[in-house]
Amino acid sequence: MAKRGLGVDVLTAARQRIARVFTDFPNVYVSFSGGKDSGVLFELAANEARLRGRRLGVLIVDLEAQYQLTEDYLRQMLQRHHDVIDVYWVALPLNLRNAVSQFQPQWMCWEPGLEDVWVRPRPTEAIGDEDFFDFYHRGMEFEDFVPKFGEWYAQRNGGRMTACLVGIRTQESLNRYRTIASTSKQRHDGLAWTTMITPRSFNAYPIYDWRTEDIWAFYGRERAPYNRVYDRMHQAGLTLHQMRLCQPYGDDQKRGLWLFQLIEPTTWGMVAARVQGAEFGARTAREIGNISGRIKVTKPDSLTWEQFAMNLLESMPPATADHFRTKIAVFIRWHQQHNGYLDGVIPDDGPNDKKTPSWQRIVRMLLRYDYWCKEFAMAPPKNKGSYEAYKKRMKLRREEWGFRGTV
Structure with missing residues (x-):
């Protein structure tokens, strides 16, 4: 549009x-x-x-x-x-x-x-x-x-x-x-x-059409107060478009965890101690600019991509693994209905495009820890309060679709 x-x-x-x-x-x-x-x-x-x-x-x-x-x-x-x-x-x-x-x-x-x-x-x-x-x-x-x-x-x-x-x-x-x-x-x-x-x-949404530059022009011209944390972000080397404020442990927001160490070291100590994995996430983001697995994905030569995916699932906590098994079942089921994979068997590897399912794509999603599977165009349930009911419903559907055991 x-x-x-x-x-x-x-x-x-x-x-x-x-x-x-x-x-x-x-x-x-x-x-x-x-x-x-x-x-x-x-x-x-x-x-x-x-x-x-x-x-x-x-x-x-x-x-x-x-x-x-x-x-x-x-x-x-x-x-x-x-x-x-x-x-x-x-x-x-x-x-x-x-x-x-x-x-x-x-x-x-x-x-x-x-x-x-x-x-x-x-x-x-x-x-x-x-x-x-x-x-x-x-x-x-x-x-x-x-x-x-x-x-x-x-x-x-x-x-x-x-x-x-x-x-x-x-x-x-x-x-x-x-x-x-x-x-x-x-x-x-x-x-x-x-x-x-x-x-x-x-x-x-009255300011839906504003650009980032418009936001800062407003503060400059109107002399209105603004959050001074943005000054610290600027000093840390972020561009105008990279400066964001949000809860630091989210799927996209985790990339900015390392900023707490520079901007407010005392706060960072509490942030790192508060939630499991925060310190590791910040260190990895700082050292390689990445904590989501958006790198070249490889596997052991002795394993197929499907076997590698199963190994990854087995290494996860049971609740997390079951969550991903449901998402994988939905992913395969969709391609079964829309792209001709009638027997539910998808290729082991293939191109990284939306039309071609493969276990290699599933491994990439797992290594990225893409919890809501945005890689597969999925999204969190609109009403997360009903997530427990969703899990029970999807367990029955997985059995109905024939995805038992590992998936």
Whole structure:
């Protein structure tokens, strides 16, 4: 889909979109992570709320493992706009992805009983009471918590239509571009930069068309505060487009683990001790620029690629191995149905393309520890809270498809 200009600069367009949100929605809140994009959006939304004499909700989901500089910036912005905001700084135990360990594929931020190894003390103003939200349960996934908060916020504020302002930009990834460009999603009044989450809550993306350069131009021209961790990232040699803030143990985010050692050595000590595999992941990323196996894949001459894959599965913790066996079964089943491999037997090796399945591709996926099998165009389940039910269902399907034993 070709991009079309709107005839105005991105700052004017963003202000117009935010004004439209405040006009159409009685309840408005912003999702604020402390990053450069959500910082711009918070600044613009707070200014609009102040002009209208309105209140702006602020949702901060604190995932524990973050820079102290980020916490300092959060407080600076909350103080800057204290006159127009209602703050929900959430620091509850949530399950998060750990992509640096096969033995601990998930970790729980703010896990009760582990206070002595938390990366940071829980902020005093944060919500740590597990009974505060009626929809919350311990170990809830981040992806489940956020939309349910939107529905809770709408109900808390009279059950009226509610908009969440989200600072995503299409320049950052194809998935984010698809979020905006999708024609199958339900929108508010046909606006492509909105997405319906529940019948009375929508997400709005007012800065979706901003470039990274636009973000920094805004901070420079408006003299607005920004997270000083980006200065440290610049000093560490990162380009503007490489600077990202997120929980450090995720599938893509793990590549930036080594930055904690340079930017905040004290925080790094806690990050390394908090989650299994973090120190190894950071060291490998620093030494070879890679901790995902994106290198030439070889095998012992005495083994076929299928045998090598089986050996890798046998070396994994049982739960992790079973997860990958399910993904491999789905992969083979898809090619059985769509590409003519009717007997379920795929080639041992072959080209690295999407049309040709092979055990060599499966080995590459396993060595990369591609947990959700993005290599095979798969994705995490939308509702991760039902993952246990998904595993039981897939175990039955594997037997139905004839994938027993090793796969």
